[in-house]
Amino acid sequence: MASTRKKSLGKINYLLRFYVDGQGIQYQSYCPAVNFVAIGLARVALSNQEKDVFGGLKKYSGTFYLVAALIVGGSSLFFSAVLSAADEMANPASVTHQMWRKIRLGELKIEGDHDAVKALVLQGNIPITYDYIATLMRTPNAFGNGPACIVCHSSNDPSRSYRGLDLSSCEGILRGSTEAPARPVISPGKPMDSRLVHKLRNNRMPLGVSFLHPTDTESIQKVKKWIDSGAADDEFFKTSVLPLFAEPTAFGSEIACVSCHAGFRDPPNFNEVNLSSHEAIMTGAFSRTNKKLDRPGIPIVIPHEAEKSRLYQRLTENRMPPGINPGEESDHPNTSLLMRWIEQGAWCK
Numbered sequence: 634m635a636s637t638r639k640k641s642l643g644k645i646n647y648l649l650r651f652y653v654d655g656q657g658i659q660y661q662s663y664c665p666a667v668n669f670v671a672i673g674l675a676r677v678a679l680s681n682q683e684k685d686v687f688g689g690l691k692k693y694s695g696t697f698y699l700v701a702a703l704i705v706g707g708s709s710l711f712f713s714a715v716l717s718a719a720d721e722m723a724n725p726a727s728v729t730h731q732m733w734r735k736i737r738l739g740e741l742k743i744e745g746d747h748d749a750v751k752a753l754v755l756q757g758n759i760p761i762t763y764d765y766i767a768t769l770m771r772t773p774n775a776f777g778n779g780p781a782c783i784v785c786h787s788s789n790d791p792s793r794s795y796r797g798l799d800l801s802s803c804e805g806i807l808r809g810s811t812e813a814p815a816r817p818v819i820s821p822g823k824p825m826d827s828r829l830v831h832k833l834r835n836n837r838m839p840l841g842v843s844f845l846h847p848t849d850t851e852s853i854q855k856v857k858k859w860i861d862s863g864a865a866d867d868e869f870f871k872t873s874v875l876p877l878f879a880e881p882t883a884f885g886s887e888i889a890c891v892s893c894h895a896g897f898r899d900p901p902n903f904n905e906v907n908l909s910s911h912e913a914i915m916t917g918a919f920s921r922t923n924k925k926l927d928r929p930g931i932p933i934v935i936p937h938e939a940e941k942s943r944l945y946q947r948l949t950e951n952r953m954p955p956g957i958n959p960g961e962e963s964d965h966p967n968t969s970l971l972m973r974w975i976e977q978g979a980w981c982k
């Protein structure tokens with residue numbers, strides 16, 4: 634049996650293992666703090682058997698073990714906190730380290746191509762460099778089938794480049810379109826307010842309308858005039874605007890807006906957009922879904938501001954690259970990466 638005269642840590646470890654084994658519990662620990670606590674608790678809980686096992690250790694009372702446990706446990710907690718803080722300073726959170734940690738915790742799953750971008754880049758909050766954005770602008774099919782952006786947008790000279798928009802340099806992207814109406818295409822920090830993102834994600838309406846259908850027709854002008862003059866539920870709206878949404882050919886296709894947008898349920902009404910009355914239009918998109926989250930619908934009409942109103946934007950802004958199939962997903966991984974670059978401040982370096 635264990636010698637009770639030697640009081641080295643090794644012996645205490647051995648005693649502890651023996652003692653707990655005696656109760657039929659498989660337990661052993663080489664951490665002195667844990668052992669002190671366990672021995673202390675064992676002495677208090679099993680005070681009868683204790684004498685047999687510990688024999689000569691009787692002079693040490695249970696209190697001694699508890700106090701020792703507090704001292705050893707407390708100081709080892711303190712030192713481990715100091716050590717881990719020092720470690721943090723020496724190795725600022727490595728993303729690889731965090732990735733393995735998350736994988737162990739089951740917080741990270743990578744099953745398809747898109748998941749790698751979501752899990753490792755977006756979730757891992759990897760900074761997106763302009764280098765990557767430059768590559769995207771030069772690559773065919775980068776955001777869905779079609780030619781590279783810089784084929785048509787490579788200079789601020791409107792005689793050489795559509796909208797005088799130069800997507801071939803970082804300064805060019807930040808400058809935006811230089812042809813009248815000159816306007817920025819990104820708002821750094823706000824991807825959802827950026828025209829560049831709208832143009833990559835949003836299909837022009839009615840869904841499937843030809844790229845070549847003009848964007849300043851009489852019908853579109855009426856919608857613009859109505860929004861710019863306050864979007865009231867007035868005579869002009871009732872007689873000249875509302876009926877357009879129910880008329881199949883009003884906006885250059887064979888199918889009326891209300892065929893796809895006549896109620897607040899999606900399906901069958903895409904994005905829960907309802908264009909069948911003034912009240913319904915002002916309720917906005919996704920009102921049903923947002924209501925469950927205690928939020929209002931997303932406005933599609935901003936009175937006095939047609940240019941900022943989704944309803945008008947969707948009538949006039951062709952999705953890029955021109956002719957792209959509306960079925961192409963709007964959450965393409967490269968679109969998500971571009972959005973993240975804008976969100977992180979659209980830094981050129």
Ligand code: HEC
Nearest residue numbers: 780781782784785795796810818828829832951953954955
């Ligand atoms: C084949 C030529 C062509 C290609 C390729 C092309 N665009 Fe365009 N782009 C146009 C034309 C034409 C317009 C103007 C008409 C319009 O807005 O519908 C335009 C307009 C834009 C605008 C709107 C600028 C403004 O002031 O409103 C943005 C943003 C844009 N394109 C981004 C892109 C991006 C990003 C790509 C690459 C995915 C791309 N374009 C690819 C021809 C092209």
Ligand code: HEC
Nearest residue numbers: 835836838839840884889890893903904918933943944947
């Ligand atoms: C064939 C069905 C179809 C028709 C017709 C149609 N839409 Fe849509 N609409 C959709 C789909 C699908 C979406 C969502 C996909 C997307 O965002 O491109 C959508 C989205 C919208 C949105 C965006 C809502 C948001 O979330 O911000 C607006 C606004 C809109 N449509 C207006 C119209 C107008 C105005 C017309 C008529 C000129 C029209 N739609 C005709 C299918 C249709």
